[in-house]
Amino acid sequence: xxxxxxxIAVGLFAIGLYLSWTAGRLDRLHARIDxxxxxxxxxxxxxxxxxxxxxxxxxxxxxxxxxxxxxxxxARQAEEEQREVAESELSQALRAIFTQPGQVEAVREAPGGxxxxxxxxxxxxxxxxxxxFHNDSVRAARALRRHRNVRWFRLAGHAPFPMAFEMxxxxxxxxxxxxxx
Amino acid sequence: MKIGIVCPYSWDVPGGVQFHIRDLAEHLIRLGHExxxxxxxxxxxxxxxxxxxxxxxxxxxxxxxxxxxxxxxLSAARVRRWLHDGTFDVIHIHEPASPSLGLLTCWAxxxxxxxxxxxxxxxxxxxxxxxxILQPALEKxxxxxxxxxxxxxTLVEHLGGDAVVIPNGVDxxxxxxxxxxxxxxxxxxxFIGRIDxxxxxxxxxxxxxxRILAERPQTRLLVAGRGDEEEAVATLPAxxxxxxxxxxxxxxxxxxxxxxxxxVYVAPNTGGxxxxxxxxxxLSAAAPVLAADLDAFAQVLxxxxxxxxxxxxxxxxxxxxxxxxxxxxxxxxxxxxRGSAHVxxxxxxxVGADILAVYETVxxxxxxxxxxxxxxxxxxxxxxxx
Numbered sequence: 001x002x003x004x005x006x007x008i009a010v011g012l013f014a015i016g017l018y019l020s021w022t023a024g025r026l027d028r029l030h031a032r033i034d035x036x037x038x039x040x041x042x043x044x045x046x047x048x049x050x051x052x053x054x055x056x057x058x059x060x061x062x063x064x065x066x067x068x069x070x071x072x073x074x075a076r077q078a079e080e081e082q083r084e085v086a087e088s089e090l091s092q093a094l095r096a097i098f099t100q101p102g103q104v105e106a107v108r109e110a111p112g113g114x115x116x117x118x119x120x121x122x123x124x125x126x127x128x129x130x131x132x133f134h135n136d137s138v139r140a141a142r143a144l145r146r147h148r149n150v151r152w153f154r155l156a157g158h159a160p161f162p163m164a165f166e167m168x169x170x171x172x173x174x175x176x177x178x179x180x181x
Numbered sequence: 182m183k184i185g186i187v188c189p190y191s192w193d194v195p196g197g198v199q200f201h202i203r204d205l206a207e208h209l210i211r212l213g214h215e216x217x218x219x220x221x222x223x224x225x226x227x228x229x230x231x232x233x234x235x236x237x238x239x240x241x242x243x244x245x246x247x248x249x250x251x252x253x254x255l256s257a258a259r260v261r262r263w264l265h266d267g268t269f270d271v272i273h274i275h276e277p278a279s280p281s282l283g284l285l286t287c288w289a290x291x292x293x294x295x296x297x298x299x300x301x302x303x304x305x306x307x308x309x310x311x312x313x314i315l316q317p318a319l320e321k322x323x324x325x326x327x328x329x330x331x332x333x334x335t336l337v338e339h340l341g342g343d344a345v346v347i348p349n350g351v352d353x354x355x356x357x358x359x360x361x362x363x364x365x366x367x368x369x370x371x372f373i374g375r376i377d378x379x380x381x382x383x384x385x386x387x388x389x390x391x392r393i394l395a396e397r398p399q400t401r402l403l404v405a406g407r408g409d410e411e412e413a414v415a416t417l418p419a420x421x422x423x424x425x426x427x428x429x430x431x432x433x434x435x436x437x438x439x440x441x442x443x444x445v446y447v448a449p450n451t452g453g454x455x456x457x458x459x460x461x462x463x464l465s466a467a468a469p470v471l472a473a474d475l476d477a478f479a480q481v482l483x484x485x486x487x488x489x490x491x492x493x494x495x496x497x498x499x500x501x502x503x504x505x506x507x508x509x510x511x512x513x514x515x516x517x518x519r520g521s522a523h524v525x526x527x528x529x530x531x532v533g534a535d536i537l538a539v540y541e542t543v544x545x546x547x548x549x550x551x552x553x554x555x556x557x558x559x560x561x562x563x564x565x566x567x
Contacts, residue, residue: 025317025320028291028320028321029320032320032321032323035293035323035543035545036323036543038545039542039543039545042545043542043545122538125535125538126538126542128345129324129345129538129539129542130542132343132344132345133323133324133325133345133542133543135343136324136325136342136343136344137323139341139342139343140320140341140342143341144320
């Protein structure tokens, strides 16, 4: 009788330990998502700022400047729900402007343009990187949260179900081309 | 930035991953970063100042061959001490899924972890069995790097998740500025790789050679790499054996000079390649490249724009393509030019900047690396006082 009770106690303890460990994993994953999201925010903001700077610098022609300024401004001011759309539109605006042959060279030739073009090239490369890392962490957290033990024992607590950040982040080919940079 | 790099394979054994880590560490140090590499090594091997030994690797049969791995209590303790003493901003683990130092570090660390997946092995049974153990370790990795689009695809299929593609780096100028050697020039075909490793494809080249020699008897084949030389030429008719020259193991300088000298560099590998650093080195030296159409090779050669491809394991196709190239100096010149322009994207200046961009992305908004102290039970149930 006593030995049965001891075995039950040992079993319960093991289950508790496992659940506690899983909760720890989940906690770490949520922390990773937060960090990845902060990094993505920083990269998106950096890209919008560089784009806006370029739009107001007078290096581009007036029409392109207005298009780029609009898109960059909208991306920076977007509400959370509109963010993905606004950032995608900024990508499209950048692509539309910098696919014109000679545009990147024209920016580089302007005084201070070399640095501006370099910053923009860096920003448009890092956004897809940060987004991929963010969505990868979201996927890992989702996979664990769908596990039945996590659902039955409500190990995720009140943490919101993680959402991927979906946007068009294709960089302009002229800026992303590594051979040229 | 304080960067910790984990090398899964013995530092004293030459290999692609080891060379990659050595070059990366030295590149980062030149840029002014503080780098420490944790690698398995015998205690008496001389190590560069930035390498910390994690103890001797033990040879064990794994995945069909004998691998030298680090595991067990002692290695784990060394990993924890290295992490604790290093106070790194970011750690970069290579091959985190192999049961060696990479996996141990993944278990022991917390904070920003970057991992590079080099191989694109098909999913092994051991990996399926180990999945529940592997997954909690791999999900700590904040950023994954795959060395090619092909490696990324296998990673996505086998482990889930996503990765950015950053190719392996090469010091392009080292190869581009090497001096050609006169005795290796003039109707020469080059091959570099282990002679006795069938996956490197020397047997395919040996099968194609009689046809090449029948049409162009002045051609010579220069083979650099270790292995049994007599066995390698055993399939060749006796009178043709003199057209094959074995150079044995060559130094880095000689390798660059060889690549600068040959008329065609042939890479007949039959599989098991996830990147193909030797092709990048050949392109750097402006050698016209003829390679098997493996996924990874096709990608390095820009789908055939920077070098010619032939159907994998097809000796006749290899012979045809080699004869065409040897007889067409204009085409070779064109390949040299295209290759030299294309290869710039693999230079350390570009690759290193990309890797640093990854480091900076993951350290944005994250604390530094530390040993992973498990949260106590009390804390987890909200009972501990902060």
